[in-house]
Amino acid sequence: MKAKKFISIALAAVLTLGILTGCSSSKTSGSSASSASSAGSDEKGSVYYLSFKPEQEEQWKEIAKKYTEETGVEVKVVTAASGTYEQTLKSEIAKDDAPTLFQINGPVGYQSWKEYCADLKDTELNKHLLNPDLAITDGDGVYGIPYVEEGYGIIYNQAIMDKYFALDGAKAKSMDEINNFDKLKEVAEDMQAKKDDLGIDGVFASTSLTPGEDWRWQTHLANLPIYYEYKDKDVKDLDEIEFTYADNFKNIFDLYINNSTVEPKLLGSKTVTDSMSEFALGKCAMVQNGNWGWGQIADVDGNTVKEEDVKFMPIYTGVKGEEKQGLCIGTENYFCINNKASEADQKATQDFIEWLFTSDEGKDYVTNQLGFIAPFDTFSDDESPQDPLAQEVLKYMSNKDLYNVDWNFTTFPSQQFKDDFGAALLEYCNGNQDWNQVKQLVIDEWASEKALTK
Structure with missing residues (x-):
């Protein structure tokens, strides 16, 4: 479908009062991001976006500057430091x-911030969702709109893997043979023993366990055992878990x-940043991360890994039937508009995100600067x-022979739960x-933190 052409706010400001009155007849709910005309003013309003992706700070600031130049509407972007968004x-x-545009990470995030979430069901952006079921809803309202689909797994350097496959006694001859944990473990441990021959410091990049940097393990890696426990019990959330697949988590974590x-x-x-630099500089063969990490590879000074050698492999943990497992694909990125902001600011914010995802210029930023699917x-x-x-994620999304792992970590009980899990993992590594x-x-903190949300 062709993008709807963006009508600049600057033009809207000089429209006649009669046209403004006509526009105000569009349906909105009491808490929705309503039009500037309903405020009875030609005020442009402004936008304040609180972002949670430090790796995309410069891109968002460039987008804000461009939009302001084009429309005259001020857009401020502030980026929270890693692990400090809440x-x-x-x-x-x-x-x-206060921010006029912020984000929540799913249903649990909505419960924390629903007091501030405007109803977006009548917005153009919501109407363009390919899958309306992805939105965060409450009753007949829509309070969070997903704006990107992402995937994560084990990123590997094909050139280093090919060098290993060519060695005498290699435990595999191609990546096609590595489709379960047992084979991954056999290959990884053999590569570690032959790291000098391969010219690497280790098979896997360093496992970042600095507080605030440990989300790849206490959230993303932890998603897999929770996904399989939910799947076994045919549920989408649990007040208490048994951590049935704890040993599977341990399998891959120990290997890392x-x-x-x-x-x-x-x-x-x-x-x-340390681990992504290690991968970019060829000091390791593999690193767990998502497609958003491409910039952290490509932009490293002295980068030695070639673009065509950067590939994805699923995170194997030893679950039965995982030969058919794909990447972890989903989203925890939901736009919310602050219903406490002025009507003019809500309208300006709505127009900004609609421009970003419907205009040709905005979509170019989304695709080629932010790298969003x-x-x-x-x-x-x-x-x-x-x-x-991103191309690897799209490949896995279209592979009907594999199942991709849902992002169930959006149901994790709290940031405190994740922080404490990460701290425990560090203590485990320290012995x-x-x-x-x-x-x-x-198990205990899941139950206690879930109880706090009741």
Whole structure:
């Protein structure tokens, strides 16, 4: 479908009062992001977006600058530091100049912020959703609109893997043979033993366990055991979990930390940037992350990995039938408009995100700067990111022979639960906790944190 052409707010400001009155007849709910005309003013309003992706800070600022130049509408972008979004939002939302645009990570996030979420069901952006079921709803209202689909798994360097496959005694001859945990473990441990021959420091990049940097493990990796427990019990959420697949989590986590560029006891000082740099510089063969991490590979000074060698592999943990498992694909990115903002600011914010995802210029930013796989019918098949990781995600999404793993971590009880899980993983790596203690903490804190939301 062709994108709806964006009508600039600057033009709207000089329309006649009669036209404005006619526009105000469009249906809105009491808490929805309503039109500037309903405010009885030609005020342009302004936008304040609180972003949670530090790796895309510069791109969002460029978008804001361009939109302001084009429309005269001020767009401010503030990016929360890694792992601090909820805390930052709590601080910013209480200010007079509060964010007009923020995001929640799913149903649990909505429960925390529903007091501030405008009803977006009558917005153009909501009408363009390819799958309306993805939206965060409450009754007949829509309070969070997903704006990107993403995928994560184990990113690998095909050139290093090919070098290994060519060695005498290699445990596999191609990536096609690595389709379960047992084979991945066999290959990874053999590669670690032959790391000098391969010219690497370790098979896996360092496992970043610095507080605030540990989301790849206490959230993304933890998604897999929860996904399989939900699947077994045919549920979408649980007040209490048994952590049935705890040992599967341990399987892959141990493989990461014991076949890495650094010793396990050093992981408390490592960041995501560190691990992505290790991959980009060819110091390791694999790293767990998502397609959003492409910029953290491509933009590293001295980058040695070629674009055509950057590939994805599913995260195998030893679950029965995982030969048919694909990537973890979903979203935790839902736009919300602050219903406490002025009507003019709500309208300006609505217009900004509609421009971004429906105009030709906005879509170019979405596809080629942000690298988003957008879930809207305004994007044609050829308007998709061309970077290798996004292309890999699209390949897995279209592979009907595989099942992809849903993002169930949006049902995790709280940020506190995730932080405590991450801290326990660090203590495990340091040798201060055994695995049973980590497992019990997850079970107990899941139940106690869920109870707090009741």
